[in-house]
Amino acid sequence: MAGMAGTSGVVARFREVKRIALLSEPLESRGTLTFVPPDRLARVTTEPSETRLVIDGDRFSFRDATGGDAVDLSANPIAREVVSNFIVLFNGDLEELSRRYEPHFTSGPEGWRLELIPRDGRLREFIARVTLSGRGRAIERMELLETGGDRTTTWFEEVRTDVAFDDEDLARIFSTRDSAAPR
Amino acid sequence: MSDRAIRWLFATAAVGFGLYAVTHLEVSTDVTHFMPAESDAELAVLASRLSDSELTRTMILTVGAPEIGTAIASARALADALRDHPEVASLRSGPDADPVEHVYRLYFPRRYYFLSEDPERELPELLSPAALRLRAREVRASLELPTAPLAKRLVAVDPVGAFQRILSRLRTQRPPLDTVDGQFVTLDHRWAVIFLTTRAGAFDSKPQARLLEDLHAAFAKIAAVSPRPLLLEASGANRFAVAAEQSIRRDVHSIVAVSFLGVAAVFLLFFRSLRFFALAVFPSLSGILFAAVAMRVALGRVDGVTLAFGASLIGVAIDYPIHVLDHYRLEPSASARAIVARLRPSLVLGALTTMASFVGLALTSFPGFREIGLFATLGMAAALGVTLFVLPAFLGAGRGRGVPPLALRTARALGRGLDRLDARRRLLALALVAGAVASAAFLPELRFDDDLTRLMSLDPTLSAEEERVRERVAREESGRVVFALGEDADEAVARNDAVAARLEAARREGRIGDFRSLHALLWSRELQERSLRAWEAVPDKADRVASAFAAEGFRPEALAPFRADLAAPPPPPLDAAALRDSPLRDLVSPLLLDLGDRAAAVTYLRGPTDPAVLGEVLDGLEHVHVFDQRTFMNAIYKEFRTTTLEQIGVGCALVVLVLGLRYRRWRPALAAFLPSLFVAGATLAAFAAAGVPLNLLHVTSLVLVMGMGVDYGIFIVDSAGDREHLDATLLSLLLSCLTTVFVFGTLALSEHAALRAIGATTGIGVLLSFLLAPATLVLLRPRAPAAAG
Numbered sequence: 001m002a003g004m005a006g007t008s009g010v011v012a013r014f015r016e017v018k019r020i021a022l023l024s025e026p027l028e029s030r031g032t033l034t035f036v037p038p039d040r041l042a043r044v045t046t047e048p049s050e051t052r053l054v055i056d057g058d059r060f061s062f063r064d065a066t067g068g069d070a071v072d073l074s075a076n077p078i079a080r081e082v083v084s085n086f087i088v089l090f091n092g093d094l095e096e097l098s099r100r101y102e103p104h105f106t107s108g109p110e111g112w113r114l115e116l117i118p119r120d121g122r123l124r125e126f127i128a129r130v131t132l133s134g135r136g137r138a139i140e141r142m143e144l145l146e147t148g149g150d151r152t153t154t155w156f157e158e159v160r161t162d163v164a165f166d167d168e169d170l171a172r173i174f175s176t177r178d179s180a181a182p183r
Numbered sequence: 184m185s186d187r188a189i190r191w192l193f194a195t196a197a198v199g200f201g202l203y204a205v206t207h208l209e210v211s212t213d214v215t216h217f218m219p220a221e222s223d224a225e226l227a228v229l230a231s232r233l234s235d236s237e238l239t240r241t242m243i244l245t246v247g248a249p250e251i252g253t254a255i256a257s258a259r260a261l262a263d264a265l266r267d268h269p270e271v272a273s274l275r276s277g278p279d280a281d282p283v284e285h286v287y288r289l290y291f292p293r294r295y296y297f298l299s300e301d302p303e304r305e306l307p308e309l310l311s312p313a314a315l316r317l318r319a320r321e322v323r324a325s326l327e328l329p330t331a332p333l334a335k336r337l338v339a340v341d342p343v344g345a346f347q348r349i350l351s352r353l354r355t356q357r358p359p360l361d362t363v364d365g366q367f368v369t370l371d372h373r374w375a376v377i378f379l380t381t382r383a384g385a386f387d388s389k390p391q392a393r394l395l396e397d398l399h400a401a402f403a404k405i406a407a408v409s410p411r412p413l414l415l416e417a418s419g420a421n422r423f424a425v426a427a428e429q430s431i432r433r434d435v436h437s438i439v440a441v442s443f444l445g446v447a448a449v450f451l452l453f454f455r456s457l458r459f460f461a462l463a464v465f466p467s468l469s470g471i472l473f474a475a476v477a478m479r480v481a482l483g484r485v486d487g488v489t490l491a492f493g494a495s496l497i498g499v500a501i502d503y504p505i506h507v508l509d510h511y512r513l514e515p516s517a518s519a520r521a522i523v524a525r526l527r528p529s530l531v532l533g534a535l536t537t538m539a540s541f542v543g544l545a546l547t548s549f550p551g552f553r554e555i556g557l558f559a560t561l562g563m564a565a566a567l568g569v570t571l572f573v574l575p576a577f578l579g580a581g582r583g584r585g586v587p588p589l590a591l592r593t594a595r596a597l598g599r600g601l602d603r604l605d606a607r608r609r610l611l612a613l614a615l616v617a618g619a620v621a622s623a624a625f626l627p628e629l630r631f632d633d634d635l636t637r638l639m640s641l642d643p644t645l646s647a648e649e650e651r652v653r654e655r656v657a658r659e660e661s662g663r664v665v666f667a668l669g670e671d672a673d674e675a676v677a678r679n680d681a682v683a684a685r686l687e688a689a690r691r692e693g694r695i696g697d698f699r700s701l702h703a704l705l706w707s708r709e710l711q712e713r714s715l716r717a718w719e720a721v722p723d724k725a726d727r728v729a730s731a732f733a734a735e736g737f738r739p740e741a742l743a744p745f746r747a748d749l750a751a752p753p754p755p756p757l758d759a760a761a762l763r764d765s766p767l768r769d770l771v772s773p774l775l776l777d778l779g780d781r782a783a784a785v786t787y788l789r790g791p792t793d794p795a796v797l798g799e800v801l802d803g804l805e806h807v808h809v810f811d812q813r814t815f816m817n818a819i820y821k822e823f824r825t826t827t828l829e830q831i832g833v834g835c836a837l838v839v840l841v842l843g844l845r846y847r848r849w850r851p852a853l854a855a856f857l858p859s860l861f862v863a864g865a866t867l868a869a870f871a872a873a874g875v876p877l878n879l880l881h882v883t884s885l886v887l888v889m890g891m892g893v894d895y896g897i898f899i900v901d902s903a904g905d906r907e908h909l910d911a912t913l914l915s916l917l918l919s920c921l922t923t924v925f926v927f928g929t930l931a932l933s934e935h936a937a938l939r940a941i942g943a944t945t946g947i948g949v950l951l952s953f954l955l956a957p958a959t960l961v962l963l964r965p966r967a968p969a970a971a972g
Contacts, residue, residue: 020326022335022741025325051327057251057363057372062328126332164488 009163011158035090111135171183189576241267245374258375264401270394275378277365278575285766295343295718301718314733339744341961349358418652445925453590467500470566493558499890500566509915529901533894534567540834597913620659622868632876633821637866665786672759672782677707679784689800699773700786711756824879854962859892866948880940888948899959920953
């Protein structure tokens, strides 16, 4: 984690599988994740459809393939909690991580594993556990287990750390095209 | 009765009246008293409720810093410092802790009551296979969002999204702000925002001044220890009220000083006594006190507007003691009682003509005007009574008193001047005709300005700050709303359904801006039941929904809770009483007003919306009013002004009648009256020539000026046959004129348009009254040649 804290930027491809009790088949998506310290993250899916989740400081917005208005997620406490975890994790902010979760960290020659149990009552209503694993400075896998048994597993590939972005890159990656807030 | 007994009796009565006034007088202002028509009165009640609503009592505080973290921390510190302030009713710096939970409890069981506003048309479409398939696809996509853990729980019971529709409507009620760490921030993330609602009304300036002082002191402390520079910008009607009061107070302090020094100088120069100043003022003050107490006893209350306007009109009565005092000083051989006995006919006639001019007020259709007329008439009668019966007791016999030399010289000089004019009557008549023609030529140029805002002299710095904050937070204006009225809350809610439907259609067409309506929270029972009936009328909806969702990959058993819930009986529809009893009561209270025997559902409009367009949009809806506070108040104000002008005409006719009855000949009657008419014309012409548009306060001040003008005419007519008496009368007029100019005319120096209007009219009018008083001579028969002196 300490290694991740000093990164200038991270870009990774990801594959995510959601196993949800409501659905007959798991939902699978692929895309790219970009993190720029301290608090900017863009998660763009390319399959099965194009979606764009942008976190810029305290503002979160989501836009789907229909190209409609961006949906503001900032006011939704659950969305805030789930999304801000990404920031905390990628920032390598151990102190904040320990405030939110009971962390259980193990490491060995095959890599590291961090298991996080939410401390907050509201979050615990929905999330049972978050497990991260990886090698060196990079996260390879993240699994989110919900209290209802639904499970989301994300595999990170082609992880590049210490990526430098210029202003044009940043504007393109974190553009939400319009205000993220509703009326 | 001895003078001593009269003094004691008067002092006892004054103390008694004073004590009664202090303990019983509660001055209230009810604008409905100044409404002529029933419908306007109804709107006025609403306006009055609105002016003291949560919206006008809420300040928006915005704290800015170079970066939002500092702004948020500082806003939190400010909120903490103010939260327990005795003048703070509530303070919101972020979304309610758990609004969704409250909304869920109240609305989720009733979600089908609120499914569609046009259920017979919309629900068959909503439950068509294609629409349900699209809905299922959207739900599946939403499972990829970070909000999925919450959404999944709802989907199983509410796959059609009935509750989500309710949440979307409620979201339109939120201020357009972001939230960072539980703190409201502006959309550009430059300002942290706090909503502060005060206990006292926005125009209750004393508690508001205390709060604003403490607010700025608290912020100064926070800014002093902040590592980064901070800026506080606020909006709120209370800021203007406090600033206006402080500014008027400063203004009035300096004007009162000038006024007092001027009047004191007049009394010292001409009477060599300041005691005479007190004696000149106390009949008018007694009149105001008596009238206030009499109104309280007769009507059970005293209106603030009645008190203010009535008291100004009673100011005319200062002429009477001045007339008595002047004669008392110039005639050392006569006792005060003898002087009063001689002047009594003139004083009584002066007072009667003034009261007659007030009768015009009593003939209007405005209850408030009738009260002003009654108040001023009672006050004038009391002031006259005190002048005639009490004032001599304070003066006594006064034997051996000397004649102040300046008073004597001035009286004689004025007398000689009048003699010269008397000798040139034709020239004087010609000058008067020329003056009248010139006045008439300018009168068509006269313009009226009935825009109240121009009287308010709003501080431009505060206005600019208000504008910036409102733009940042884009809150709705309290001054432009739509009322849907009903006999009770349910009827108002039903009428509001139609209002919301029309407004929403117009908003979609871009004809009006956004709005905040009760409709987001509550529909009529009838509409709710229609929505539920249309939902229940679809026989195979559970199968349709299951089929559409299965086609999008949902397990068939996933929607079992939905099927089970359909079988359960629905709760009763939501009504106003249940909503007011719920934790959402704070949301509903500014949107549903209880007016005693009626209720009003309120819609607040955001951004610029043309009232005329609104009128078109809502045309034909019964008991629905578009209310624009500024337009409404200006209309009232115009009615006030035109009514006052009309009553001047009625008052003039009555004054001529009283004068005719007294003198029994047309010459002296017209001679006493005409100068005041010339004065009124010349004063109006002066404003027209200067390009100054007239407002209500100019017109009201003209009533006062004309009252004084008639008194001047009467005094001259009644003393024209006695040279010594006439000299003293001319000095009385000069002193009365100077006193009035110093008391009222100095208001022309004010920074405030309202005070300036009173000051300018009274100042110009009373000076002209004095200068045109010799016009009386033109209509009187030539006097006998004056004795040398």
